[in-house]
Amino acid sequence: MRVAKFSIAGEARFGLVDGPELVVFKGHPLFFNYETTGERVPLKDVQLLPPTLPTSKIVCIGKNYADHAAEMGGDAPKEPLIFLKPSTSLIGHGETIVRPAISERVDFEGELAIVIGAIAKDVSEADALDYVWGYTIANDVTARDIQDKDGQWTRAKGFDTFCPLGPWIETEFELDGQTLETRVDGDLRQHASIDLLIHKVPRIIQHVSQAMTLLPGDVILTGTPAGIGPMESGEVVEISIEGIGSLSNPVE
Numbered sequence: 001m002r003v004a005k006f007s008i009a010g011e012a013r014f015g016l017v018d019g020p021e022l023v024v025f026k027g028h029p030l031f032f033n034y035e036t037t038g039e040r041v042p043l044k045d046v047q048l049l050p051p052t053l054p055t056s057k058i059v060c061i062g063k064n065y066a067d068h069a070a071e072m073g074g075d076a077p078k079e080p081l082i083f084l085k086p087s088t089s090l091i092g093h094g095e096t097i098v099r100p101a102i103s104e105r106v107d108f109e110g111e112l113a114i115v116i117g118a119i120a121k122d123v124s125e126a127d128a129l130d131y132v133w134g135y136t137i138a139n140d141v142t143a144r145d146i147q148d149k150d151g152q153w154t155r156a157k158g159f160d161t162f163c164p165l166g167p168w169i170e171t172e173f174e175l176d177g178q179t180l181e182t183r184v185d186g187d188l189r190q191h192a193s194i195d196l197l198i199h200k201v202p203r204i205i206q207h208v209s210q211a212m213t214l215l216p217g218d219v220i221l222t223g224t225p226a227g228i229g230p231m232e233s234g235e236v237v238e239i240s241i242e243g244i245g246s247l248s249n250p251v252e
């Protein structure tokens, strides 16, 4: 099932993606048992929103592909390395990434994102997948020069618009053998198998839930593979994961 969040007539709603249409859910599908209103809306007529809640937190894992850790000039961390992005950095599919004036270099980072479906605290690796609602795609946009200057990552990764997320949640996504690709204006920049994640999804959920309670709607970005690079104004960045779809955002 593909669950999208969208805005229509100024109102945020959730919908089931059914080909070129959305079937509108009554409320949040997890809290209203997937009840629909029966109303159908053409997908092309709506603005897709990040498929989260206003209270969702965005947990991120750093350096979780060996080739990316190497391109950043270091070893991959032995344990999953956690940081957070603020919810105000979220934008949906098609919305514009705004490069802040104080940065000379703003990079894309294509990533698989886990969406949590149940309250998770101290979850074991064996049980971890029971807490996953589905998966979506994220761009962990990073002001690389500010990241280097600050020595920690909150500001560099926390600007408004720095977390494109979507286009929707795929609840039946199978992790094995899937490929992630990032294109800038159609040019292939990242191409990696999700199988190359150093810390796999169950380990990530175990590790994060040991530190903080995860709530339904929370999102965990799993890290980016090699090939990161800058985005310039006027370019369009598209991240695709087989089995989920494509997240595309223009840059300003």
Ligand code: MG
Pocket: 060, 061, 062, 109, 111, 140, 221, 223, 224
């Ligand atoms: Mg990242």
